[in-house]
Amino acid sequence: MEFSINEFKGFIKDAWVGAGFTTFTDVQKQSIPKMMNKEDIIVESPPGTGKTLAYLLPILQSLQEDTKSPQAVIIAPTRELVMQIHDEATRFLKGSPFSSATFIGGADLKRQVEKLKKHPQIIVGSPHRLVELIEMKKLKMHEVKTIVIDEADQLVGSGVTKEMDRIVQSALRDRQLVAFSATLPPNTVELLQMKMNNPKKVQIQTAVEARENTQFYYVVCERRDKIDYLRRILHTEPNIKAIAFINDSFHLEALASKMKYKKIEAGVLYSQSTQAEREATLKKFRLGKYQLLLATDVAARGLDIQGITHVVHLDIPDQIEPFVHRSGRTGRMGAKGTVVALATPYEENVLQNYDRRLNLSLKKMDLHRGQWTDQKPVYEKKKPMQVSKGKPNSKSFSKNKNKK
Structure with missing residues:
Protein backbone atom coordinates (compact mmCIF):
# COMPACT_ATOMS: atom_id res chain seq x y z
CA MET A 1 0.00 0.00 0.00
CA GLU A 2 1.55 3.27 -1.12
CA PHE A 3 0.87 6.40 0.89
CA SER A 4 2.20 9.94 1.11
CA ILE A 5 2.92 12.38 3.92
CA ASN A 6 0.36 14.64 2.22
CA GLU A 7 -2.36 12.28 3.45
CA PHE A 8 -1.58 13.18 7.07
CA LYS A 9 -2.89 16.10 9.11
CA GLY A 10 -1.34 19.49 8.46
CA PHE A 11 0.66 19.72 11.68
CA ILE A 12 2.17 16.26 11.04
CA LYS A 13 3.15 17.20 7.50
CA ASP A 14 4.70 20.49 8.69
CA ALA A 15 6.79 18.70 11.31
CA TRP A 16 7.86 16.05 8.78
CA VAL A 17 9.06 18.65 6.29
CA GLY A 18 10.64 20.71 9.06
CA ALA A 19 12.64 17.67 10.20
CA GLY A 20 14.04 17.32 6.68
CA PHE A 21 12.46 13.94 5.94
CA THR A 22 11.62 13.16 2.32
CA THR A 23 10.73 9.46 2.17
CA PHE A 24 9.42 6.81 4.54
CA THR A 25 11.77 4.07 5.73
CA ASP A 26 10.99 0.40 5.13
CA VAL A 27 9.63 -0.15 8.62
CA GLN A 28 7.40 2.92 8.28
CA LYS A 29 6.11 1.80 4.88
CA GLN A 30 5.09 -1.59 6.25
CA SER A 31 3.91 -0.61 9.75
CA ILE A 32 1.95 2.61 9.24
CA PRO A 33 -0.78 1.19 6.92
CA LYS A 34 -1.38 -1.74 9.30
CA MET A 35 -1.64 0.57 12.29
CA MET A 36 -3.98 2.89 10.38
CA ASN A 37 -6.08 -0.19 9.69
CA LYS A 38 -6.21 -0.85 13.46
CA GLU A 39 -4.34 -4.14 13.24
CA ASP A 40 -2.21 -5.56 16.04
CA ILE A 41 1.38 -5.88 14.83
CA ILE A 42 4.72 -7.24 16.03
CA VAL A 43 7.58 -5.31 14.44
CA GLU A 44 11.24 -6.33 14.36
CA SER A 45 13.52 -3.78 12.70
CA PRO A 46 17.21 -2.89 13.16
CA PRO A 47 18.26 0.12 15.25
CA GLY A 48 18.15 3.48 13.53
CA THR A 49 15.49 2.56 10.97
CA GLY A 50 12.75 4.93 12.17
CA LYS A 51 10.66 2.70 14.44
CA THR A 52 9.49 5.54 16.72
CA LEU A 53 7.82 7.46 13.91
CA ALA A 54 6.49 4.19 12.50
CA TYR A 55 4.08 4.03 15.44
CA LEU A 56 3.86 7.73 16.33
CA LEU A 57 2.60 8.99 12.97
CA PRO A 58 -0.52 6.76 12.83
CA ILE A 59 -1.23 7.52 16.51
CA LEU A 60 -1.07 11.27 15.85
CA GLN A 61 -3.23 10.91 12.76
CA SER A 62 -5.96 9.10 14.73
CA LEU A 63 -6.20 11.56 17.66
CA GLN A 64 -9.67 12.97 18.27
CA GLU A 65 -9.89 16.57 19.49
CA ASP A 66 -13.18 16.11 21.33
CA THR A 67 -11.75 13.35 23.58
CA LYS A 68 -10.09 14.63 26.75
CA SER A 69 -9.01 11.27 28.15
CA PRO A 70 -5.74 9.62 27.03
CA GLN A 71 -6.05 8.01 23.60
CA ALA A 72 -2.67 6.26 23.31
CA VAL A 73 -0.24 4.74 25.82
CA ILE A 74 3.39 4.07 24.94
CA ILE A 75 5.37 1.86 27.33
CA ALA A 76 9.19 1.97 27.39
CA PRO A 77 11.75 0.29 29.68
CA THR A 78 14.02 3.23 30.55
CA ARG A 79 13.63 6.83 31.59
CA GLU A 80 15.88 7.96 28.74
CA LEU A 81 13.74 6.23 26.14
CA VAL A 82 10.52 7.58 27.68
CA MET A 83 11.85 11.13 27.44
CA GLN A 84 13.12 10.60 23.91
CA ILE A 85 9.75 9.30 22.67
CA HIS A 86 8.00 12.22 24.38
CA ASP A 87 10.38 14.72 22.75
CA GLU A 88 9.67 13.25 19.32
CA ALA A 89 5.91 13.29 19.95
CA THR A 90 6.09 16.91 21.15
CA ARG A 91 8.01 17.93 18.05
CA PHE A 92 5.33 16.43 15.79
CA LEU A 93 2.46 17.83 17.88
CA LYS A 94 3.62 21.42 17.43
CA GLY A 95 0.80 23.57 16.13
CA SER A 96 -1.87 21.04 17.15
CA PRO A 97 -4.40 21.03 20.02
CA PHE A 98 -2.90 17.78 21.36
CA SER A 99 -0.17 17.07 23.91
CA SER A 100 2.05 14.31 25.30
CA ALA A 101 3.15 13.69 28.89
CA THR A 102 5.72 11.45 30.57
CA PHE A 103 5.29 9.26 33.66
CA ILE A 104 8.40 7.62 35.10
CA GLY A 105 9.55 6.09 38.35
CA GLY A 106 11.64 8.28 40.60
CA ALA A 107 9.69 11.42 39.69
CA ASP A 108 7.37 13.09 42.18
CA LEU A 109 4.05 11.24 42.06
CA LYS A 110 1.91 14.25 42.95
CA ARG A 111 3.40 16.28 40.12
CA GLN A 112 2.69 13.47 37.71
CA VAL A 113 -0.92 13.31 38.85
CA GLU A 114 -1.13 17.05 38.15
CA LYS A 115 0.05 16.36 34.58
CA LEU A 116 -2.98 14.14 34.02
CA LYS A 117 -5.29 17.00 34.96
CA LYS A 118 -4.08 18.79 31.81
CA HIS A 119 -5.63 15.99 29.73
CA PRO A 120 -2.69 14.81 27.58
CA GLN A 121 -3.82 12.62 24.69
CA ILE A 122 -0.56 10.63 24.53
CA ILE A 123 0.87 8.94 27.62
CA VAL A 124 4.53 7.81 27.58
CA GLY A 125 5.78 5.98 30.63
CA SER A 126 7.54 3.17 32.42
CA PRO A 127 5.47 0.11 33.45
CA HIS A 128 5.63 0.49 37.23
CA ARG A 129 4.60 4.15 37.28
CA LEU A 130 1.76 3.60 34.80
CA VAL A 131 0.36 0.78 36.95
CA GLU A 132 0.58 3.02 40.03
CA LEU A 133 -1.50 5.68 38.30
CA ILE A 134 -4.03 3.12 37.04
CA GLU A 135 -4.43 1.62 40.54
CA MET A 136 -4.92 5.13 41.94
CA LYS A 137 -7.64 5.59 39.30
CA LYS A 138 -5.84 8.69 38.07
CA LEU A 139 -4.95 7.27 34.65
CA LYS A 140 -8.19 6.47 32.85
CA MET A 141 -7.76 3.79 30.18
CA HIS A 142 -11.33 3.53 28.84
CA GLU A 143 -10.62 5.85 25.86
CA VAL A 144 -7.22 4.37 25.00
CA LYS A 145 -7.33 3.11 21.43
CA THR A 146 -3.66 2.09 21.00
CA ILE A 147 -1.04 0.63 23.35
CA VAL A 148 2.58 0.50 22.15
CA ILE A 149 5.21 -1.72 23.75
CA ASP A 150 8.59 -0.27 22.75
CA GLU A 151 11.70 -2.43 23.19
CA ALA A 152 9.32 -5.34 23.57
CA ASP A 153 12.02 -7.97 24.03
CA GLN A 154 13.19 -6.21 27.18
CA LEU A 155 9.70 -5.70 28.64
CA VAL A 156 7.81 -8.86 27.74
CA GLY A 157 8.77 -11.92 29.74
CA SER A 158 10.94 -9.89 32.12
CA GLY A 159 10.34 -8.92 35.73
CA VAL A 160 7.59 -6.48 34.72
CA THR A 161 5.37 -8.98 32.90
CA LYS A 162 2.56 -8.66 35.46
CA GLU A 163 2.68 -4.88 35.20
CA MET A 164 2.54 -5.10 31.41
CA ASP A 165 -0.51 -7.37 31.65
CA ARG A 166 -2.21 -4.99 34.09
CA ILE A 167 -1.77 -2.05 31.70
CA VAL A 168 -3.07 -3.97 28.69
CA GLN A 169 -6.02 -5.46 30.58
CA SER A 170 -7.09 -2.07 31.92
CA ALA A 171 -7.97 -0.91 28.39
CA LEU A 172 -11.05 -2.00 26.44
CA ARG A 173 -10.94 -5.28 24.55
CA ASP A 174 -11.03 -3.62 21.12
CA ARG A 175 -7.83 -1.67 21.80
CA GLN A 176 -4.94 -1.98 19.35
CA LEU A 177 -1.75 -3.52 20.75
CA VAL A 178 1.55 -3.11 18.86
CA ALA A 179 5.10 -4.11 19.79
CA PHE A 180 8.39 -2.83 18.38
CA SER A 181 12.00 -3.88 18.91
CA ALA A 182 15.28 -4.35 17.08
CA THR A 183 15.46 -7.95 18.25
CA LEU A 184 12.58 -10.31 19.03
CA PRO A 185 13.43 -13.82 20.25
CA PRO A 186 10.83 -16.53 19.45
CA ASN A 187 9.67 -16.84 23.09
CA THR A 188 8.95 -13.08 23.20
CA VAL A 189 6.92 -13.32 19.98
CA GLU A 190 4.90 -16.20 21.45
CA LEU A 191 4.09 -14.21 24.60
CA LEU A 192 3.08 -11.19 22.55
CA GLN A 193 0.81 -13.23 20.31
CA MET A 194 -1.07 -14.47 23.36
CA LYS A 195 -1.96 -10.87 24.28
CA MET A 196 -2.90 -9.76 20.75
CA ASN A 197 -5.78 -10.13 18.33
CA ASN A 198 -4.62 -11.92 15.16
CA PRO A 199 -1.30 -10.01 15.05
CA LYS A 200 0.63 -9.40 11.83
CA LYS A 201 4.41 -9.74 11.81
CA VAL A 202 6.61 -7.06 10.24
CA GLN A 203 10.26 -7.99 9.93
CA ILE A 204 12.76 -5.63 8.34
CA GLN A 205 16.18 -6.92 7.37
CA THR A 206 19.17 -4.58 7.54
CA ALA A 207 19.37 -2.90 4.15
CA ASP A 374 44.35 -5.06 8.72
CA GLN A 375 47.48 -6.61 10.14
CA LYS A 376 49.72 -6.24 13.15
CA PRO A 377 52.32 -3.49 12.72
CA VAL A 378 55.76 -4.77 11.83
CA TYR A 379 58.55 -2.89 13.56
CA GLU A 380 62.11 -2.91 12.22
CA LYS A 381 64.28 -4.77 14.68
CA LYS A 382 67.81 -3.60 15.48
CA LYS A 383 70.47 -5.92 14.15
CA PRO A 384 72.27 -7.76 16.96
CA MET A 385 75.98 -7.03 17.36
CA GLN A 386 77.96 -9.64 15.46
CA VAL A 387 80.48 -11.67 17.46
CA SER A 388 83.32 -13.41 15.67
CA LYS A 389 83.34 -17.16 15.99
CA GLY A 390 87.10 -17.27 15.23
CA LYS A 391 90.03 -16.15 17.39
CA PRO A 392 89.35 -13.85 20.31
CA ASN A 393 90.32 -10.20 19.90
CA SER A 394 93.93 -9.29 20.43
CA LYS A 395 93.42 -7.52 23.77
CA SER A 396 91.70 -10.40 25.51
CA PHE A 397 94.16 -12.84 24.00
CA SER A 398 97.20 -10.87 25.19
CA LYS A 399 95.82 -10.67 28.72
CA ASN A 400 95.37 -14.40 28.84
CA LYS A 401 98.88 -14.92 27.47
CA ASN A 402 100.44 -12.67 30.11
CA LYS A 403 98.65 -14.62 32.88
CA LYS A 404 100.29 -17.78 31.72
Missing part, protein backbone atom coordinates in the same frame (compact mmCIF):
# COMPACT_ATOMS: atom_id res chain seq x y z
CA VAL A 208 22.59 -3.38 2.14
CA GLU A 209 23.14 0.35 1.96
CA ALA A 210 22.78 0.66 5.74
CA ARG A 211 25.48 -1.96 6.28
CA GLU A 212 27.73 -0.17 3.83
CA ASN A 213 27.39 3.03 5.86
CA THR A 214 28.66 1.33 9.01
CA GLN A 215 32.12 -0.15 9.33
CA PHE A 216 32.55 -3.06 11.73
CA TYR A 217 36.07 -3.62 13.11
CA TYR A 218 37.45 -5.67 15.94
CA VAL A 219 40.81 -5.73 17.69
CA VAL A 220 42.19 -8.68 19.64
CA CYS A 221 44.06 -7.54 22.72
CA GLU A 222 44.58 -8.31 26.39
CA ARG A 223 42.05 -6.90 28.81
CA ARG A 224 44.61 -4.58 30.39
CA ASP A 225 45.25 -2.95 26.98
CA LYS A 226 41.62 -2.09 26.21
CA ILE A 227 41.70 1.36 27.83
CA ASP A 228 44.73 2.38 25.79
CA TYR A 229 43.05 1.13 22.61
CA LEU A 230 39.97 3.19 23.48
CA ARG A 231 42.14 6.28 23.82
CA ARG A 232 43.81 5.58 20.48
CA ILE A 233 40.47 5.02 18.74
CA LEU A 234 39.33 8.49 19.83
CA HIS A 235 42.31 9.98 17.98
CA THR A 236 41.88 8.17 14.67
CA GLU A 237 39.69 10.95 13.24
CA PRO A 238 38.82 14.56 14.07
CA ASN A 239 35.52 15.32 15.85
CA ILE A 240 34.85 11.79 17.05
CA LYS A 241 31.78 11.41 19.28
CA ALA A 242 31.70 7.94 20.83
CA ILE A 243 29.85 5.65 23.21
CA ALA A 244 31.85 2.87 24.86
CA PHE A 245 29.89 0.01 26.41
CA ILE A 246 30.92 -2.23 29.29
CA ASN A 247 29.02 -5.10 30.89
CA ASP A 248 29.45 -4.18 34.55
CA SER A 249 28.72 -0.71 35.97
CA PHE A 250 31.09 -1.33 38.90
CA HIS A 251 34.11 -0.09 36.91
CA LEU A 252 32.51 2.89 35.17
CA GLU A 253 33.63 5.68 37.50
CA ALA A 254 37.20 4.36 37.67
CA LEU A 255 37.26 4.10 33.90
CA ALA A 256 36.07 7.71 33.56
CA SER A 257 38.88 8.82 35.90
CA LYS A 258 41.45 6.98 33.80
CA MET A 259 40.16 8.63 30.64
CA LYS A 260 40.29 12.05 32.34
CA TYR A 261 43.93 11.36 33.28
CA LYS A 262 44.50 10.81 29.56
CA LYS A 263 42.88 14.24 28.93
CA ILE A 264 39.62 12.79 27.57
CA GLU A 265 36.43 14.10 29.17
CA ALA A 266 33.91 11.29 29.56
CA GLY A 267 30.43 11.07 31.02
CA VAL A 268 29.02 7.94 32.66
CA LEU A 269 25.54 6.52 32.19
CA TYR A 270 24.17 3.56 34.15
CA SER A 271 20.99 2.51 35.90
CA GLN A 272 22.15 3.44 39.41
CA SER A 273 22.51 7.11 38.44
CA THR A 274 19.75 9.45 39.56
CA GLN A 275 17.43 10.84 36.93
CA ALA A 276 18.98 14.31 37.30
CA GLU A 277 22.50 12.89 36.87
CA ARG A 278 21.54 10.95 33.76
CA GLU A 279 19.78 13.91 32.17
CA ALA A 280 22.76 16.19 32.90
CA THR A 281 25.20 13.65 31.43
CA LEU A 282 23.17 13.21 28.24
CA LYS A 283 22.81 16.97 27.85
CA LYS A 284 26.57 17.52 28.11
CA PHE A 285 27.20 14.67 25.65
CA ARG A 286 24.71 16.08 23.15
CA LEU A 287 26.26 19.53 23.45
CA GLY A 288 29.74 18.14 22.84
CA LYS A 289 31.12 18.83 26.33
CA TYR A 290 31.87 15.12 26.58
CA GLN A 291 33.62 13.45 23.67
CA LEU A 292 32.97 10.05 25.17
CA LEU A 293 30.04 8.45 26.95
CA LEU A 294 30.83 5.38 29.06
CA ALA A 295 27.72 3.29 29.52
CA THR A 296 26.13 0.00 30.40
CA ASP A 297 23.24 -1.38 28.34
CA VAL A 298 20.94 1.29 29.77
CA ALA A 299 22.16 3.47 26.87
CA ALA A 300 21.82 0.74 24.26
CA ARG A 301 18.03 0.74 24.12
CA GLY A 302 16.43 3.23 21.79
CA LEU A 303 18.71 6.10 22.77
CA ASP A 304 18.96 8.38 19.74
CA ILE A 305 21.74 10.96 19.92
CA GLN A 306 22.64 12.67 16.69
CA GLY A 307 26.22 12.64 15.48
CA ILE A 308 27.52 9.52 17.25
CA THR A 309 30.41 8.50 15.02
CA HIS A 310 31.73 5.49 16.95
CA VAL A 311 30.44 2.72 19.17
CA VAL A 312 33.12 0.80 21.09
CA HIS A 313 32.42 -2.54 22.76
CA LEU A 314 34.92 -2.50 25.64
CA ASP A 315 33.31 -5.76 26.73
CA ILE A 316 31.62 -8.21 24.39
CA PRO A 317 28.08 -8.91 25.66
CA ASP A 318 27.11 -12.51 26.41
CA GLN A 319 24.03 -12.35 24.17
CA ILE A 320 23.64 -11.21 20.58
CA GLU A 321 20.69 -8.88 21.30
CA PRO A 322 22.69 -6.36 23.39
CA PHE A 323 25.40 -6.40 20.72
CA VAL A 324 22.81 -5.40 18.09
CA HIS A 325 21.29 -2.66 20.25
CA ARG A 326 24.66 -1.22 21.26
CA SER A 327 25.96 -1.17 17.71
CA GLY A 328 22.78 0.55 16.55
CA ARG A 329 23.65 3.78 18.35
CA THR A 330 25.76 4.80 15.33
CA GLY A 331 25.12 4.68 11.59
CA ARG A 332 21.47 5.63 12.14
CA MET A 333 19.09 6.62 9.34
CA GLY A 334 21.78 6.30 6.66
CA ALA A 335 24.50 8.26 8.48
CA LYS A 336 28.05 6.89 8.52
CA GLY A 337 29.30 5.12 11.60
CA THR A 338 32.04 2.88 12.95
CA VAL A 339 31.63 0.00 15.40
CA VAL A 340 34.76 -1.32 17.11
CA ALA A 341 34.86 -4.35 19.37
CA LEU A 342 37.86 -4.81 21.66
CA ALA A 343 38.05 -8.54 22.27
CA THR A 344 40.25 -10.81 24.31
CA PRO A 345 41.24 -14.05 22.55
CA TYR A 346 38.30 -15.78 24.29
CA GLU A 347 35.86 -13.00 23.32
CA GLU A 348 37.00 -13.27 19.70
CA ASN A 349 35.20 -16.62 19.41
CA VAL A 350 31.95 -15.06 20.68
CA LEU A 351 32.37 -12.14 18.30
CA GLN A 352 32.93 -14.36 15.28
CA ASN A 353 29.72 -16.22 16.11
CA TYR A 354 27.82 -12.90 16.12
CA ASP A 355 29.41 -11.98 12.81
CA ARG A 356 28.22 -15.21 11.18
CA ARG A 357 24.67 -14.73 12.46
CA LEU A 358 24.42 -11.02 11.58
CA ASN A 359 26.48 -11.02 8.38
CA LEU A 360 28.38 -7.89 9.41
CA SER A 361 31.58 -8.46 7.39
CA LEU A 362 33.51 -7.86 10.62
CA LYS A 363 37.17 -7.01 9.91
CA LYS A 364 40.03 -7.96 12.20
CA MET A 365 42.13 -4.82 12.48
CA ASP A 366 44.80 -3.08 14.52
CA LEU A 367 45.90 0.51 15.08
CA HIS A 368 49.33 1.70 13.97
CA ARG A 369 50.30 5.36 14.30
CA GLY A 370 46.66 6.43 14.49
CA GLN A 371 45.63 4.52 11.36
CA TRP A 372 43.57 1.36 10.98
CA THR A 373 45.48 -1.53 9.45
